[in-house]
Structure formats: structure tokens, C-alpha cells
Amino acid sequence: MLPPGPRLPALVQTAWFLTNPARAFERCHEKYGPIFTLRYLGFPPEVYVTTGELAEQVYQLDQGGGRAGQARRDFLEPLVGAHSVLTLDGESWQRHRRLVTPPLRAKQVAGYRDEIASIAADRIATWPLGTPFTLRERMQEITMEVILRLVFGIRDAARLDRLRALVPQLMEVASSPSVAMTPPSLRKVMERVPFLPNARFVRLRASVDEILFDEIARRRAEPGGTDVLGRLLETELADQEVRDELITMLVAGHETTATGLSWAFERLLRDREMLDRLPDDEDYLDAVVKEVLRVRPVVYEAPRVLDAPLRLGGYEIPAGWYVGPVIPLVHHDPSAFPEPAEFRPERFLDGQQSRSWMPFGGGRRFCVGAQLALLEMRVIIREVLHRLELTAPDPAPEARRLKNVTFAPAKRTRVIARVRTPARTP
Template identity: 40%
Template structure:
């Protein structure tokens, strides 16, 4: 049963007075500020209203309580699965990922789906992906132009898409791959405006939403062809890609498989590509740090990845919808409240990370005291692909930095720019690469 949103239709005056404080700007103004400038707007809200604040955004003035204190965020992540619904908090993703996406399910349905997915992303399975990731990464960085500016984010998106297609989808058919690459790129390059269809399904009948749905249907047709072929593949038992592992270890309908594959595509392609672009953005502007990373040490390369995810949160916040009234952050929040854990707010807090604007991978080395680091969320809803993402990033960093020196033609840092649910370098992380001697 869907939990009704707490919004202007369901919020009474007494409840409104008991909510945490927040800006009184018109709902559409707050929506635009949140959608387009969240990395500026949410810190400004925190400075003005404190660690627990209320904003109101689409649809219908939805009540969103934003948390920025790690203690309060842990309270949220520790809520029972019957109390804090992540799937309902991610409803904006429904037109892209589908009804069966792991990110859109709650309670028993989520636990059942997660249990079937877990074997493909743990232990032995992860180690088995390393060689293919490394080979694809080397092929990509060997093709980079020498001493000519290019947009690294574009190259990372192409590389992580290829990794998803081969490691996750297990696709090797050349014609089918050639058809699917541009279609999937259109599917994951969704504008925040398109995502409004998650709240207003009637929009999907009109352009530009209708055009997006058309591209999605073309991509789906190719994915369903691949799923059908894989089900009867004579070598299914010997394959190690994620799709084949899912078919070997679970009971799946074609629609369920499609929704999980698209979820893994969006969650594991765009986010990893963006975090890598930010890592290269900072390394190119800090030659001393880049030289340390060029030694290819696993621990340091992983620390580079973690510091990039801290300094440039790709996903700035994650949401839960309260299925029942509960206490979070010192407030009794009513049923239907959307509660946002401010990942970017925690990672930029000098109380946890001194001089937070500095890029320092050493924060994540050795015996340094653990600070709150939550780019993959937390609790039972922590990102299933966290280990895969760190492995992938480490191998791509190694392939790149052992072969190239990077330089930023413009030393001025690039500001973040919203792209679907992520925050990317505004100019695509424009760099030059020169081969190391």
C-alpha cells in the first residue's frame, strides 16, 4: 500500500507548526533551487535554519525534511524497513527504472530482490570482474589524444557504459551492442524535467516526455531480445556476467530482469563515470597528489576515489518516505514526510573534515580516524554495488595514471552542474593527457 505524500493537500496547520523550520519561498522557486543548484541551496538552508530543516518542492509542495547531522542520519538509516520507505522516496525514478527496480521496492519485496542480486556483487564475483575491467580501461585510455584538450567525463561515460554492457549485461554481439549503445546513452542522459514524469504520469503522453519513452522502448526491445537469447544459451552455466548469474541463481520475469539491468546501468554507469571525472579534475590541478597516485598502489588509488566522492558528492542526498510517524532529529515527523539525508552536507562539514574544500586522499589512509562517509547511503539500503564501484574506479585510475600525465588547460575549478540525479563537472572535466615516458 502506497504511503500518501505529506504535501499541501494533506498538511494541516497544527502539523505544519510542529515541523522543523525552513524557507518560506514559493514552492516552484524552492523546486528550481533544489533541482538546479542543490549544492548551493541546501548548505544555505542549513546555515540559516540548522541541522534539521524543511523545504517544499514538487509535487504539490511536498514536505521534505533535510538532515545534515550524521547522528540524525544514522537515526534515519536505522529505521525499520516498515517505517522508512526508500522506494517511495525514489518515485521520481520510476519512469526510467521501472516498477520492479531495487531502488523502488520496499519491505519484503525489496529484501527478496536484494537477496537474489547480492551473489553477483560480493567476494569471488567481484574479483572475477577485475581483469575485464582493467582490459577495457587500458583500451580506452590508450586511445586518448595526445596533448589536446578533451572532455574526460565523456570518455568516462563511454568507458563505464562499455563495462556495464560487458561485465553486467554480458553482451558480446557486435550488432546488438552497436544498436544498444546510443539508445542506452539517451536513456541515462535524462534531464531533471523528464524525471517529473515520476510525479505526473500524464506528462509521458507529451513531448519531450513522449520522445524519451520512445527511446526507452527501443532500448527495452533490444534488452528483451538479449534476455530471451541468454535464457536458452547453451553456455549459460559457465558465464560469469551479472545477467547470467541472476538467471542461474534466481527466479526472474523478463520485466524484473529488465528493470534491474536498467537500474544497474543508471546507478553504476553515470555515477561512477562522474566520480572518476571529478577525481581526474582534481588530480590534474594537484601534480603532487597525481604523482603519488601514479605509483599505482591499490590503497592510495582507493583513497583517491573516496576523497573524490567526499569532495564532489555525485548524489547529493538520498530520500526516505515515512510510512508511519517517527522521531528523527529531535522532531516527531508525521506519516508521509519525505526525509532527505544530506550526503553533501555531511561531507563538506569542517567538523568532520578539516579544510573540506581541499582534496586530500590521505584522509582515507591507514589509521586516520573514521569520519562519516556515506556516498553509498547506509543501513539495509546501502548501495549493493559499492564494492563494484570502488573496484572499477581503482582499475580505471590505475590504467590512466600509469600511462598519462594530466593537466588542466584552465586551472580554475569547474563548478558542479546537475545531470539527471548526479552533479557533474560543468565543462565535462576538460583536460589534456600526455604519455608518460
């Protein structure tokens, strides 16, 4: 038997999902329970699960039986290419994962702490004072700079300027429905229609690639460096593979972390008491970051494509279908997190980690940048709160809005900043 789901045509289900995905998931969860099916136009059906236990079973497919790379390929390959740890499976994935993991381990990224703080401090100094602005783009500037300077190791000012201008445009157009939802069979045709965003996407990607290949050539000529690119160039990866992994870290690593930070401030500004405990209580700061990623997880699902039929939750799911945990719903399971809608960092203060906490996915495909992301979030929150007094001009919570595979604050975290008096020294 197949898991239950709406009987509406795929076109209607796609439109419903795109209009309000958070609501669509919640409604299906209420109506059908912890495992349900949605059907999207042009793609195989997807089975969603909403408990930690069922999610674990999905992640176990990474040992064999499910492919995360293929599940992401339809959406991500145009941007990150075919040689990316995101889109590969099997032995080639293992090889790439082995090569990109070491420089992103906790011990390695800890060395980036001061540089991250200094990048943040420089950007924060440019924020407007006394007038409302949106934090999300500002966070994106910081997290992009972290990737460009610490991961890619780019120092050349002109090259940095070009990338600072091009990358946000590329990410924006990549997330437009016309590009993100184009089935692979139509992609080439749509990329040739000059007035469609698809054609602009291809042009922007070519401009970014030109800079990346240039940088790779320059670094091959002058080996060394403690950044991630320097370390990748010491491996056996070819230029195209290195390019794909660089873009991967940019795509997977900067908007996600910026969105996590935007949610952190969106939540914190609605609780003065919590703000007053920050940023100097390090344990509390760590708990705040974990609780933000629980209550407002950035990435909403972690799908796998089935190689073979799968028995899950009493149902039989056919080969070729997608199966994925809905992370926000797993995080709102009251048996794992009592009163799940409450923003309560104390949950994470006793050092216990719930198996149901999965903002970075799970299994062997667990986010390779998790340690860098957590460090960035702690350091950047600290830098902001040391310097500025932030308030939310509108006390109502911001809704969740779909952006690619992420949920972002609908108003991009509107804030008003004032200089903190007396200033605290970091």
C-alpha cells in the first residue's frame, strides 16, 4: 500500500506547495499522519516523513538503497555541476567527500574564528542606524565574504568585487521558479529563450566560472595557503571538479548560514530577556543557535531517491520515488521537543542531543559544513550584539517563505539598529 496523500492533480499539488509549502506540509501531516505522499509536475512522487524514527530509517538508506545525490541533481546540477559532493553518489561521492571533509572539521574551522569576527565587524560598521532595514542581505554579505576569503582564499580586490556583485544575482536567478522548477528534459530549450530567467542564469554562471577557473589557475601556479581551496588543490581533483566543489560550498554554505542568522535575530528580538543573557554566556549562545535551527530549520527536507522498493511506516514505496524527512515537522514533534512551538534554548543546555535534531540532515550525507556554519552563527551573533542594540519595528513574528530548498523569514528580518551604549568590548 502507498502512503496516503491528496488526490488532487499534480499541477494543483505543485501550485499548492509553491504558494505555501509550510502550510501544505502541516495540513498533510494533520490529515494523513507521520508519512504522506505529494506529487509534483514533472517529477516522481515524494513521500515525506515527520518523526525522528522514520527519518532515521531514511538516513539509513545512505548505507545502500537510496541516493541523495540524484535527489538533488535535478535542482542543483545546473548550478553546482556533476562533480559536486552534493550531486554525486556512490564511489565518486565517497572520494569527493573524503577530500572536502578534512578542512571543514571543527578543529580546522576553529582557526577561522578571528577572521570571521573581523569580516563581520567590518560589515556591521556599514549598517544604517536609527532607520529600519532588512538583515538577511546584510548577513548574506558576511557569510559570502567568509566563503570567498576563508574557503576560496581570494585576496585580489577586483576579483572579490566582481564576485560580490555576481554571486547574489546568480543565486537570485537560480531560485526563480522558472529555473528551479524546470524539469531536466526542458532545461536546454528554456536556456535558449533570451527573455527567460534561464538564459540569464547561464550567462551569470559563465561569468562566475570564468573568475573561479582563473583563480584556480593562479593558485596552481602558487601552491600553498591554509584555506579550503589550497587544500583541495593538493588533492587529485581536476580543475572542473575543484570548480564544482567551490561553487558547492558557495551555494550550500552562504545563503543557508545567512538565513539561520536571520532567524536567530528574528527570534531573539522578540525576547528581550534572552537578548540580555547574550552574547557573553558562551554555553547559552551555543544553545540559542541550536534552538534557532530547531524551531526554524533553514533547509526543509533531506530527500533520497529509492534504488529499490522500500517498506517504511507500514507502507511499500516504489523504486524511483523520493523519500525525505520534513525537518520542520520532525523538529515540532512534541514527543521529541515538548511544547515545540516555544523558542526555548534551555532545551540544549544539559548537553543532551536529541536524535530528532536534524537541521543538517543525517546519515552519511550529513552536512559537511555544519561545524563552519555553527561557528559562523555564534561568532556573528556575538559581533552584532557587542556593537549594536537591535529592535524589531514590527513585533509580529515573521512568516516562513520558501526560497529554493530553504525557509527564510518573509520580511527578511526587519530591524532597527542603534549603537550600544556603553559599547561592550568583544
